Amino acid sequence: MALIVQKFGGTSVGTVERIQEIADKVKTFREKGDDIVVVVSAMSGETNRLIELGSQMQQKPTPREMDVLLSTGEQVTIALLTMALNERGCPARSYTGSQVKIKTNSAFNKARIEDIEREKIANDLTAGRVVVVAGFQGADEEGNITTLGRGGSDTTAVALAAALKADECQIYTDVDGVYTTDPRVVDNARRLEKITFEEMLEMASLGSKVLQIRSVEFAGKYSVPLRVLHSFKEGPGTLITLEDEDSMEQPLISGIAFNRDEAKLTVKGVPDIPGVASRILGPISRANIEVDMIIQNVAEDKTTDFTFTVHRNDYQQAMEQLEETAKELGASECEGDNKIAKVSIVGVGMRSHAGVATTMFDALAKEGINIQIISTSEIKVSVVIAEKYLELAVRALHSAFELDQVPGGEG
Template identity: 75%
Template sequence: MALIVQKYGGTSVGTVDRIEKIAHKIDAFRDKGDDLVVVVSAMSGETNRLLELAEAVHPHVRGRELDVLLSTGEQVTIALLSMALNRLGCPARSYTGSQVHILTDNVFNKARIRTIEQEKIRADIERGCVVVVAGFQGVDEQGNITTLGRGGSDTTAVALAAALKADECQIYTDVEGVYTTDPRVVGEARRLDRITFEEMLEMASLGSKVLQIRSVEFAGKYNVPLRVLSSFVEGPGTLITLEDEHMEDALISGIAFSRDEAQLTITGVPDHPGVAYRIIGAVSDLNVEVDMIVQNVGADDTTDFTFTVHRNDYERSLAGLQTAATELNAREVRGDTKIAKVSLVGVGMRSHAGIASKMFGALGKEGINILMISTSEIKISVIIQEKYLELAVRALHDAFELARHPKDRVDTANP
């Protein structure tokens, strides 16, 4: 008998009909003898509807009252799913985050989980109940309702699996697993049988929307086996786990990409110690996260800085950089919002050379100019013009033969 934590996203529970189908799926699992804790999101579109209501009453509202409002979405789902399970003769009991006492810090709208009380859950499991928990929410030490931010239900599920020492945490969504890249861009994209926590974390941070980043961090930290499956199609999904000896079969596991990029450049800055801090600090002080950075030193004792930010932060960053440019007597500030980031991810890079040159060759063959480059032990990211994004992803997918199983590929370590 195994203890499984399952999570169903908004699409999976988007209608009463789908909730009933999920109830049948859960009942079938229970018939196999497994103990189940189920975490659910709000019904598809419900969180956005609640946000629109809040905006209508108080534009740009944040804080405690918004969390009180948003937490109601999941409360509807846990009640409906528990009703559907009980109707099937499958004992079920629902809990909000505060009822099961998922203790968080007091950062409203983006709280972090501290501890989870297990007594109620374990008592219900012992009685043969399926425990249905509202994702995305918790409670702080003062009893205030908190929410975990977008995608927080994934984090709730992984945190529960870690606390309960579950055998596996299964994330059910509208895709059949983690793919080598987005199948909407590359029709031949292949579902991965398994991927490491490290690779999944890179892919999530680089643009893959399958899993929320914090949930992958949590799973890796506590070594919770994580499996991504489809709510609508039966299959093995993708197992996310620790690296093992089989992981080196694949040099590249996947290609992640992001369209939400913007580039900023400041030129003609005096090449003096502390200048980099003054430039990047002017943007960081606006609570903007800087991603890739390139510095070029000129022959006239000046330097140029180019860096990227999220496109939503572009206008604020541009204003901050222009202020810094005036103070530093820089030559020019310019920006570009028509860029995109494409990244190769794979633990196999650790033990194989030639990946970067093969990547650059494939892009060059398609006439795609590389604007910036960033590397780490298991990833290579490039900034290119946005209009070439899909062409770049397809070219790289072909160059590294990602549509084929690693054992069937030719040696791609050398171009």
């Protein structure tokens, strides 16, 4: 008997008919003798509908109240799925995040899980029930409802799998695995049989929408076997696992990630003195805005131009904060661009191969694509380009690294 945590996203539970199909799938697993914990998202479109309702009440909705509002989406799904399971003679019980004691910090809209109480779930499993848990949510020390941010149901599922020491965490979605890049952009993108936690972490952080980054962090930290599967098509999916040190040869590049939701901000003519980076980014960080890529250029007159990128949704707030800081520092001007995109190549094989970045830059140059910012790490190279060239860049890189070819030994 195995303990499996299964997560179903918004499109998987988007209609009553689909919820009933999920109930059939869960029942089949239960009849095999496995213990099952199911984590679900809100029905597709529901979270956006709730956000719109909130914005009709307040121009800038109160974060605490938005979490109270948004958490209701998943509450609908857990009740419906549990009813469907019970109707099929499969005993089940539903819980919201706060009921099952998923404890988080108090960062409304972007909360992080701190602890999960296992006793209630364990008792239900022992009694032969399927446990259905609302994803994306929890509660802080004071009992306030919190949400984990977009894609937070993935994090809920992996955190539950870690807490319960599950045998596998299965993420069911509308794709049948992790691909070398988005198949909607590159027709011959290839499904990967497996990918390392490290590579998936980079892919998730760089814009791959298959899994949320915090879910991959949890899985890697606690070595939770993670598998991405299609909700309604049979197949092996993609296994996300530890790096296989016995592998004779890792593929040079595993995938290409990209993110359209980027914005770039620059403050010019900043005095080049110690601590200036902290003075610029400190207020941005305190506003709970995540900064991604950073570049600094020092001019001959001992001033510096400081550029950084943020999520496009945070662009306006970050620019307002930057303009305040620029006045304090005596900077000459601030400028921004919210029509940029980030493209990244990812692969553990980079560790043992030189010239990867050169191949990337050559491929982009041949297409006349200008690189605005470059960032590298041990297993990735990222560039910022104009958004209008994004799909051209992805196709060019996919071809340059021959990602449509199955590497020797895979499968």
